[in-house]
Amino acid sequence: MFGKIGAPEIILILVVIVLLFGAKKLPDMARSLGKSARILKSEAKAMKSDGKKDEAAPADPPTDPAASAQPRTIQAAPGDVTSSRPVTEPTDSTTKR
Numbered sequence: 001m002f003g004k005i006g007a008p009e010i011i012l013i014l015v016v017i018v019l020l021f022g023a024k025k026l027p028d029m030a031r032s033l034g035k036s037a038r039i040l041k042s043e044a045k046a047m048k049s050d051g052k053k054d055e056a057a058p059a060d061p062p063t064d065p066a067a068s069a070q071p072r073t074i075q076a077a078p079g080d081v082t083s084s085r086p087v088t089e090p091t092d093s094t095t096k097r
Contacts, residue, residue: 021029
């Protein structure tokens, strides 16, 4: 019943996908799928290297976020026209009024 998938079946599936999502959304969906695949690949690579690092050296002591004097920055996306800007983060000493 469900044998080999040939060219006519693949073409039919692609036509149905185009009809469902529209030709304008498909490039955006493919782009986001590619970004997700790249993120997954880099995270897997980082987990592998962390595993090797943990075996070779002891863990680093946790750092105090209040000790760093430089503010964190939000990086602009490659196609974004705005630039990076510093982010002010609330501290424990701030009070709500």
